[in-house]
Amino acid sequence: MVTIRDVGKHAGVSVATVSRYLNDKGYVSEETKNVLKKSIQELGYKPNQMARSLSTKKTNIIGLLVPDITNPFFPELAKAVEETAFSNGYTVVLCNSSEQQEKEKHYIQSLQQNYAAGLIVTTNYTEAEYYRHIKLPIVALDRRLDPTIPTVTTNNVEGAKMATNYLLEQGCKHILCIRGPQGIGVAEDRMKGFLEVVNNAQDIQVETITSPFEFTEAEQKAFNILSAFPTIDGVFAASDASAIGAMKAAQSLGRKIPDDIQIVGFDGISLGALVTPELTTVAQDIYHLGKVATELLLKKIKEEPIDNHLIELPTELVIRRSTK
Structure with missing residues (x-):
């Protein structure tokens, strides 16, 4: 196994110089950098990431915190985050909180203790003060936590208005809204969009129930x-x-369905095209959401300027067979 001493000997420099180069700490001339790079390639040296992280207090680990991995939205989101991070030299650790606040805090503390490079959070909790004081670069995804935390989300109000208007256009007169959990920004925004439409409609009867974003309880x-x-x-x-x-x-x-009852969802998960009948939905570009959030986090990690702290992506109504 090739060691840091072998690299120094091969390059004709001290172990301390090799260490400064590997950890990007302290001055190393461009000429020496080129020599060391060549020696590392020729010897096939692989840095010990654990030892390096202890020295620099940095790793190439990004934490992705999700509330419920059984909701198909989050695996699709995770795929985008992982692929974008991997292509930039980072590894993603997936943390599923199972909608338990203490479990979420445990994961965040663990990531901080193990020198994670940054954190992408999609949470069902709204303690902005807690997230504001996390000692990691952080980006909120599909949730708005605090104006100081860069956020990537969807225009949920407009998406909900689009869906509700479509149901009215298709002749629906008695509409059930299955809203998301109280206090979660995306759920509140989607409810707001729904109400804006039905409150301005005539001769419409409305029922509302609250459900987690999952199959069984809904x-x-x-x-x-x-x-x-x-x-x-x-x-x-x-x-x-x-x-x-x-x-x-x-x-x-x-x-x-849709003869007796028409149904419209929100998210655009792949499963919606596989159920019978196929689900009409307000589709988010889930992959793009994850990609943009990861790119934003990488900017924070590199301490690059961020021009826009709130990125709101558009939605699209995808009409399938669950509506007329």
Whole structure:
């Protein structure tokens, strides 16, 4: 195994000079840098990343914190983050908090203690003060935590308005809104967009239920309310997972989609195109969301200037067979 001493001997310099070069600490002339680079390549030297991180208190590790890995939105997001980070020489550690605040804090503390280079957070908690004091470069993804924290999100209000208007255009008169959890920015924004449309519509009846962004609870709650209100002919769900849960509930009640009831989701996950009938959805560009957030974090890690602390990406209504 090639050591730092072997590199120094091969290049004709001291071990201290090799260390300064590898850790980018202290002066090393351009001529010596070129000699060391050549020696490292010829010898096939691989730096000990753990030892290096202890010396520099830096690693090439990026933490990605998600609230629920079983929601298909987050694996698709993670794929974009991982591929973008990897192409820039970084490794992503995925941390699933299972929507437990203490678990989330544990992961953040662990990443800080192990000298992670930075952190991408998509959280269901809104303690802005806590995130503001994290001693790591941080970017918020699909969530707004604090104006001081760079954020990449989607125009959720406009997306929800688009979905609700489409249901009205398709003739829906009694609409169920499956909103997301209280206090989460994206859920509040999607609810806001929905209400802006229905509050200005005439002769519309509205029902609302609250559900996590997941299948099972959405299905159970949708089943109960669809049973109680058989005239519901339209559903706007604040996530595709909730929409798919509602589809299953409607089908179990013998409601034909889209003849008896039309359903629109929000997210644009791949699964939406695989269910029967295929789900009409307000699609986010999930890959682009993850890519932009990672590129923003890399800028923070490199201490490069960030011109825009809030990047809001557009949505697109993808019409499939769950609507007429």
